[in-house]
Amino acid sequence: AADKIKVDLELVIATDVSRSIDENEARLQREGVATALRSPYVLAAIRSGFNKKIAIAYIYYLSRDFNEIIVDWRIIKDKISADNFADTLLKHPLTFGRRTSISDALELATRMIQKNDIDGTRRTIDIAGDGPNNHGRLVENVRKEVIALGVTINGLPIINDNDGFGSRFHLPDLDKYYRGCVIGGAGAFLIIAKDCLAYTSD
Numbered sequence: 001a002a003d004k005i006k007v008d009l010e011l012v013i014a015t016d017v018s019r020s021i022d023e024n025e026a027r028l029q030r031e032g033v034a035t036a037l038r039s040p041y042v043l044a045a046i047r048s049g050f051n052k053k054i055a056i057a058y059i060y061y062l063s064r065d066f067n068e069i070i071v072d073w074r075i076i077k078d079k080i081s082a083d084n085f086a087d088t089l090l091k092h093p094l095t096f097g098r099r100t101s102i103s104d105a106l107e108l109a110t111r112m113i114q115k116n117d118i119d120g121t122r123r124t125i126d127i128a129g130d131g132p133n134n135h136g137r138l139v140e141n142v143r144k145e146v147i148a149l150g151v152t153i154n155g156l157p158i159i160n161d162n163d164g165f166g167s168r169f170h171l172p173d174l175d176k177y178y179r180g181c182v183i184g185g186a187g188a189f190l191i192i193a194k195d196c197l198a199y200t201s202d
Helices: 023-037 040-047 079-091 102-115 139-148 174-182
Strands: 005-016 054-061 068-076 118-129 152-159 191-194 197-200
Touching: 005 023, 005 102, 023 079, 023 152, 040 079, 054 102, 054 118, 068 079, 102 118, 102 139, 139 152, 139 174, 152 174
Parallel strands: 005 054, 005 118, 118 152, 152 191
Antiparallel strands: 054 068, 191 197
16 A cells, blocks of 8 residues: 555546447547646646645446446646646547446446555546446446445436437436436535536536
8 A cells, every 4th residue: 555656536537438429428528528637727626635636547438348448547736647638538539339337337447446556535436428327237236335445426417308319218317317326425426417518416
């Protein structure tokens, strides 16, 4: 533990790239992260922490055999490191596939947190997507296991009229599903992206 890099936050950002995600939604997810990292307010918040740095990784999720680590763990401590992460993320081609396994995404993200060489004061997974879990284990069971390890799960549901090629898994009140089945842990929050505008759910 003494050899690990100490940070104020370990964050895995998991984004849905299933068939229900169109190009606009895919860009909304990815470019939103890049824009946030380049924000002077975000950088000021990072530098205000005790360790003055955080660690971030970014993954695409579909199902267990098709999940992909897009940007592996990076330490973000200043504008240069934040810009490098954002540039790497935006250069990666958009990927689309089948299934929406939030449970598999949570399991992958948790393994990444447990096996890295980083010691975070807080450990968090942000799940973004436009549909419910439809593959793999029950997300409620995985959520309980993740929370028991001291990892917080935040929700970033995308809600709009896109039904993903007539997907039977489309939920107009996806925020309620995320609140009831996905998010949890200390300080967990829900932020809804609706028609490309984000707002916080009280």
